[in-house]
Amino acid sequence: MKGIVFTELCDMIEKEFGPKTLNKVIDSANLESGGVYSSVGTYKDTELVSLVTQLSSETKIAPQDLIHAYGKYFFNVLKSNYEMFFDKPDCFEFLKSIDNHIHVEVKKLYPDAELPRFSYEEDGNTLKMKYTSPRHLSSFALGLMEKTIEHYGEDIEVLKENLKEDGSEVLFTLTKK
Ligand code: HEM
Known part of the structure; x- marks a missing residue:
């Protein structure tokens, strides 16, 4: 890392x-x-x-609670270091840009960066994001997502479900209220 x-x-x-x-x-x-x-x-x-x-x-x-808290903390680090990625008009647009833009640029800057993969399914007020990573840091992702929602000032609920027991595949369901 x-x-x-x-x-x-x-x-x-x-x-x-x-x-x-x-x-x-x-x-x-x-x-x-x-x-x-x-x-x-x-x-x-x-x-x-x-x-x-x-x-x-x-x-x-608990370790998961510490990793979750660290995700929230790290959002502020990203916001002050990578302002250029915060040009999206809303939360869903920003989150959808992680896998095919933000993390792609990160990989260009740091070829040895180890990044998770996200796949997306959007339907009306709901965005489903599937997290895949051998590092099992979905609680870190949750913290980042919660702060993203706060940053955009939107009212969005996040549900997190393990698709694999070891936490290497996790489904996030975000619903605009
Ligand atoms: C400006 C926006 C972002 C930038 C510049 C960025 C950049 C990075 C960097 C540098 C790492 C560390 C890679 C390594 O240590 O090798 C990382 C890891 C990670 N990022 Fe992002 N990121 C951004 C937004 C997000 C958001 C919003 C999420 C969640 C929805 C996210 C999810 C993750 C996760 C979960 C990891 C940990 C590695 C893993 O799970 O495999 N990132 N990101």
């Missing part, structure tokens, strides 16, 4: 739980990188799992 995912996670941990917790988490996570991240570097996604697992045992917050 790209370093920005790690540098921003460390920032969130420091802001939300304090520098002592961040140091404890890094020390106990046994990281190949030693917990020293550069935003342009690339690191194993197992390091993300280790950091979240340690943070969970430190804070007693």
